[in-house]
Amino acid sequence: MHATSARHPGRKAGVYLATALFVVFSALPFYVMLITSFKTQSAIFSPDANPFWFSGPPTLANITLLFGQTQFVQWLLNTVWVGLAVVIITLLLSVPAAYGLARIAGSWGETLGIGIFLSYLVPPTLLFIPFSKVIAYLGLQNSLWALIVAYPTFTIPFCTWLLMGFFKGIPRDLEEQAMIDGHDRLGAFVHVVLPLAMPGLMTVVVFAFTLSTSEFIYALAFVTHSASKTVSIAVPTELIRGDVYHWGPLLAGALIASIPIAVLYTFFIDQLVAGLTAVARD
Amino acid sequence: MTARTLSQGQRDTLLAMSMVLPAILYITLLLGIPIVLAVVYSLNDVTTGSPVMRYIGLENFIALLDTPDFMRAVGNTFLITISTLLGVLVLGTIQAELLVRPTRGKWLIRFLILLPWTAPASLSAIAWLWMLDSTFSPIDWVLRGLGLLGHPGALFGDFDNTFWLGRSGFALFSIILVNVWRLLPLGTVIILAGLNGVPRDILEQAEIDGAGYFRRLFHIVLPMLIPVFGVTILFTFVFVFTDIVTVFILTRGGPANATQVLPTLAFFTGVQGGSLGRGAATALFLLPVLAAVSILILALIRRREI
DSSP states (O other), rough: OOOOOGGOOOOOOHHHHHHHHHHHHHHHHHHHHHHHHSSSSHHHTTTTTTTTSSSSSSSSHHHHHHHHHHHHHHHHHHHHHHHHHHHHHHHHHHHHHHHHHISEEEHHHHHHHHHHHHHHHOOHHHHHHHHHHHHHTTTTTSSSHHHHOOOOOOOHHHHHHHHHHHHHHHHHHHHHHHHTOOOHHHHHHIIIHHHTTTTHHHHHHHHHHHHHHHOOHHHHHOOSSSGOOOOHHHHHHHHHHHHHHOOHHHHHHHHHHHHHHHHHHHHHHHHHHHHHHHHGEE | OOOOOOHHHHHHHHHHHHHHHHHHHHHHHHHHHHHHHHHHHTTOOOOOSSSOOOOOOTTHHHHHHTTTHHHHHHHHHHHHHHHHHHHHHHHHHHHHHHHHHHTHHHHHHHHHHHHHHHHHHHHHHHHHHHHOOOOTTHHHHHHTTTTTSSTOTTTOSSSSOOTTTTHHHHHHHHHHHHHHHHHHHHHHHHHHHHTTTOOOHHHHHHHTTOOHHHHHIIIHHHHHHHHHHHHHHHHHHHHTTTTTHHHHHTTOOOTTTTTTOOHHHIIIIIIIEEEEEEEHOOOOOOOHEEEEEEEEHHHHHHHGOO
């Protein structure tokens, strides 16, 4: 019992086996998507064929159909455009807010910060019905602008909270020194604080982007024209029509759109966790 | 007032407020108006067809409480949330305990284990739609191969398929399974962050004093992780309790409303059915539970500082 696992080959094998089981559990649906994306129509629609490997030669037919005969490229472009616009709005509003709360404000900064964070917990599923009326009132139904206006309601709270943590981690002395050296507060902020907060800004960019590209219910409620949809709703609503499942292009589309977002997200997950667990600290 | 008559402290307060104000305004306007409207709608007879609102007090709520489908959705929402929460806590702790050890290929393992959380939920749910398909399910293919499905007396039935999403019990189980699958990475990384924060020297001292692995785990490590478990419970609860994606993509609430949850019921009533008032009232039922749980957990995990 005293020894560490390294000295017990049996226990070490157990750890590897358990880890492998978890990896299979997490990744298997993606693996099946990958294999099925390159299967022929007839191989996909034969229940007795091995679903985990090719039963005939692989094909690119599903991919060409997806890019050639659906609006998939348009949906990808819509998604990127909404994501980038949301990133810009989020940065413009949450960078000053986070700095103001973390640095300049006194004790009420922390309280207000928690208040802003709590608004991140207000779920879109609670608000989409009246929100769609607000969007209609603004004349934005079926427009990507509806999403660009709506998404900052959850990216700003979360990103402000994350950035507050980053700004607090930058020593106050550096700024005061810059101010003694002749910068005003704004100058010190731009020339000293922002460069040091770069990792935080990158995190905010990535999260505002991935949260926007993954959002579902607002997009579902606000946008019904197929040409204005983002991938997260277009793939499940446009490639499934009633009871007709175009499994090949459907799975290919879901996989192709998921992977870049997942890769981006993975790089910054530690910052996300630091932000989430900060509610239990300071 | 000119700047000269203000002290440095007052000027800083003004500056801070002017920096924070745009963000606060954006959030209060665009979250506040829909919240107020949600309450207004829920107290009125309002449909997408007619623009006129008619005040009916609590009738929407009373009517909902009399609807079996609504009560079933409330029950399902709690059942799915609590089951998912338990699954994520148990499996997340085990997975974090495994990942805290150094291994080769750590980056790839991390990427694969995080995939269910990092991929957009509505897209990964499509993978599960295929995994659980009524004819082509790869899971059924494995079960048939193992002799557990497709012959008289087989554990999963004598049909060629399990019909995961077509039978109410299996459909609910499938929803919970997919939710656990999706939230497990988030729970794991939060718990992992807590595990990495447990001081090594305390563990080593305990080991020298003769405490075995499980004794160290249950008497030292897990008690130190209580705030981290609080954070895991908070976010898993909020994300699953208010989630629409899993049920919407996998079952649309079927078969026969057996897997309906509050958010999907609100969507089908308010958006597809056009009864805005009834739909808004359905969604509003989420709010008291959500607020109570969030405030309770936040108070518990932040208590130490007060």
